[in-house]
Amino acid sequence: MQIAVTFRHMESSEAVRTYVEEKLAKVKKYIDEPIDAQVVLSVQKKINHKAEVTMVAKGLTMKSAEEKDDMYAAIDLMVDKIERQLKRYKEKLKRHKGSTGTQRKVEKAVIAAPSVDEGHENPEIIRSHSFFVKPMSVEEAVMQMDLLDKDFLVFTDDRSEEMNVVYRRKDGNYGLIVPQGS
Structure with a gap:
């Protein structure tokens, strides 16, 4: 999984970067294909911590964004949301038979x-x-x-x-x- 972390309006932190990478690693179990994740962490007005992710895998694009007063909590909520989306997507794929039409x-x-x-x-x-x-x-x-x-x-x-x-x-x-x- 390729993860790019961007820090906006805040100091770059290796601890936060590592935390994001560890948290996002657990969503790999839902998608076998190579995953490209763009994460943007930002602080607005010194109190709103926002974590956003855009993940692309096998033609599927998912987005999640969460705001909290703590960066780690915002990251946790963001990852939980993207994980729910992936679970829902994988369940639907299991129920949905392959399409026979042409693109x-x-x-x-x-x-x-x-x-x-x-x-x-x-x-x-x-x-x-x-x-x-x-x-x-x-x-x-x-x-x-x-x-x-x-x-x-x-x-x-x-x-x-x-x-x-x-x-x-x-x-x-x-x-x-x-x-x-x-």
Whole structure:
């Protein structure tokens, strides 16, 4: 497991770095693949200690962040949260049979707001990114969205092979957008 620890607004401490590495080592039992973990430890206003982690393993990205008045307590809570997410993910994988559909390539583009607001014929594209959308069940898509801490997720339904969108509603529930045939 590769672990990068960044200290913000606080002194770098080898004891804290070692503590983080020891705590994160226990999540290796949930994922066999190589894991890359980015940990950011920060202190805000001298009393709020924040521990954040982003873990990437086998195409799966998980995030966790916790705040406490003690750095070690914040690290413990952060690791507990990421461990719960991994347990939930592993249990869902056991229940979910492998998908037989094919991945689709999708392109995401960020468009400049003024170019749309002013009615330009060709909106200005600031950035674009291509990625593959893998087939999954609605339940798996919701879980992946939660693990990524996103508000929506585009995925291919593993049964219908249609492109779908699952999103988090303001009331805390989830919504699903399914295309209808013409």
